[in-house]
Amino acid sequence: MGRAPLFAQLVANTDNGFYRQDIISVRQFDREKLAYVFGLAEEMRHMVQQVGSADLLHGRVLANLFYEPSTRTSSSFMAAMQRLGGCVIPINEVRYSSVTKGESLVDTVRTLECYADVIVLRHPEAGSAQIAADCATKPIINAGDGTGEHPTQALLDLFTIQRELGRIEGLTVAMVGDLKYGRTVHSLTRLLSHFGGRLQFVSPEVLRMPAELLREAREQGMEATEHQDVAEVIGEADVLYVTRVQRERFEDQALYDKVKDCYVITPELLERAKPRMTVMHPLPRVGEISYDVDKDPRAAYFRQMENGMYIRMALLAAVLGRA
């Protein structure tokens, strides 16, 4: 994974371990690869803050193929490509496009790779990103495939932890909310398991972290405990990773009303937290973090969004052999 100095490079770096590769799953990332991407993302951050943009991907074309809407993720990839001087073909209204005429995902992807150098795919069905990758010769970046994976989200989450706290090793990370269906907490759990430390899973009984993921984390040497109230973990957590508890997940609505306040983050709750810790959320939020918390310097969720752009810039540059 040797890398030539960024922004001084004339030929493709075909030896970075990412060149022409698909980004489908967090399982592709070991500590070495994570360090590579995070180092590159850090360079992107400096570049954007100092000069705003670069021409590293000048003349390259990204097809941003979203089968379901996600303003944040699609905007983040668009900005990432454009800040590196590249172009974007946004395909957002798939509902009204050739897909409705019965065109298969495979034909759509094979068509788009005729025009573009890299394809970002968001699709509601788990496994669709791998299907696309199998048929395409250009790199596919999975931007969320249903209950499957959303690897760039997990990478930006981990990168944010590193930036906010200066390290990843040995932290106490509390994940709060819907741990059963939450794709982001599953992927983050897998990535954190490379670094040791302690995981605190805080959820209603009906939304507990799947037993398999819990066992997997423990097998990799993580300490992992389960809780039903965020108040139990607030004093020890270095990271509070909050996700939404949706009313629709509960058969018993009275139960939802009874437990929902156990998963809401307020300034009062944060008074009991460490002075140096970080509150994260994949957004959008719907009440689970009070707006009063935004002013707290530990509230990192908008910096987390910004980090997403740098991670995506890093990945785009890497798969296109420009870093």
Place this chain on the structure above:
Amino acid sequence: MGRAPLFAQLVANTDNGFYRQDIISVRQFDREKLAYVFGLAEEMRHMVQQVGSADLLHGRVLANLFYEPSTRTSSSFMAAMQRLGGCVIPINEVRYSSVTKGESLVDTVRTLECYADVIVLRHPEAGSAQIAADCATKPIINAGDGTGEHPTQALLDLFTIQRELGRIEGLTVAMVGDLKYGRTVHSLTRLLSHFGGRLQFVSPEVLRMPAELLREAREQGMEATEHQDVAEVIGEADVLYVTRVQRERFEDQALYDKVKDCYVITPELLERAKPRMTVMHPLPRVGEISYDVDKDPRAAYFRQMENGMYIRMALLAAVLGRA
């Protein structure tokens, strides 16, 4: 509001009175600021006509956030940004995006400013642009907030008057159509009141200019009269600013049918107008200006559209400190 020579500038001009400022309301614009923007728009016009585009905003990113569709306004901002070498993240399908998941305007704006350098916002609710501006650190440009304001429309209207007639001071301006709900005529009335002259408000009884705006204009020294038929004013107007009279505004449909022809502009009507005057319309039109009028050299509405691009180029360059 000193300004360095355009297209020769290397560092941000932080002293132009617009740098990092929001553009929310026409109330922000006095004659000095109007002159600055119009001078800049005129330079943009020359540049586009001579070379098509410039790289003044190369590497800058605009988030074009439209909560309701407006092809003309969104296209105009996109073209403005692109002709200055910048990039655009178009967010048009908000109906199907994270907003439908309950994400607030504030969170959306705070997310987008992580990716973009400036945000253009169109939103159906009055006051939303100010809410966005209050939470954002990047400049917000109001592209219409419901019954609130649409300041770039008013600026391009006034700029068009200046370009078509060579001056703004002391003109007789007739505004025709829906003066009660028409956001554009309200804002234009406010801007014209800086320059003296005469305002002729021509509308059905049920769609008269609000009394408060009328009083305000008079207090600023404008002569202002009200009329019910465009024929009464056609001979004296230097500017005929036409807007649509919508059938839905009338409880009594018979009344609508009776009066509607009093607000339709035809070649016959224009025979009675001054040889040097200008016919304007914010578009889209639905019958209130006959297509036969398009050939008349006094019909300025498509030049008015074009001027909108130059005004938006000027504002984008100014708030980003590049002019």
Place this chain on the structure above:
Amino acid sequence: MGRAPLFAQLVANTDNGFYRQDIISVRQFDREKLAYVFGLAEEMRHMVQQVGSADLLHGRVLANLFYEPSTRTSSSFMAAMQRLGGCVIPINEVRYSSVTKGESLVDTVRTLECYADVIVLRHPEAGSAQIAADCATKPIINAGDGTGEHPTQALLDLFTIQRELGRIEGLTVAMVGDLKYGRTVHSLTRLLSHFGGRLQFVSPEVLRMPAELLREAREQGMEATEHQDVAEVIGEADVLYVTRVQRERFEDQALYDKVKDCYVITPELLERAKPRMTVMHPLPRVGEISYDVDKDPRAAYFRQMENGMYIRMALLAAVLGRA
């Protein structure tokens, strides 16, 4: 139609026969013009494969106006413009845009030409591209007007035949499927009639090639025969151009079920075809070419898609006077 060397040119080539012209119909193209466009498309292909993009249209703006969705065509034009360094204003959601407020095509086109240098138009009504061209001063490229024409599709089809087989003259071209309503086969028939050769029209009785087109082709010296089963022509065809047979076209559903398999291309069928021939399809397909065929080197439909981008690059450069 003299042309200066590409990518070395500083002023508009106003003498290429396309400068500021509209592209509305295949009837505009004689053999000389076809040769010019195909030569240019071939240069575009080399450029993209070697360096990815050029700055030939740097600073130019394309308005991509799609009144009905077509992911492939709109993406192809976007990529074509961007790979030449130009910018795009995508207008895809016309359903929710000013058009729904009653704005006419003419006003929309006249507005967009205030912002853009060239307009690509897709519209469901035949004749709409000509209406747009008549009112616009900037070039209009027809990207499909209902049952009318889709000239860039026909050009890419013919260009693909030339690239796949090395020539166009004197070939045996079988067209399969819906020949009654199929806009692409009509236009391709017209273009092929410049080059001599044999046309085999294979369709169900209810979807036969219109008699007028058949007569027209014969008058231009083409040999033309009609068939009801692709098996009849498979052994002789140099080109197998497949289109979809839609169930909805049949009043008698039993008839559809009875005949539909006569128009499905399978590996078994292709065993009986020439070793050097080409299978084409305008895509999307819905079962009329089996996925097993994709691996066959004679399956050209994805190369055909790619060629579409080169043809569109050539046309954009030509009408803007940059080639």
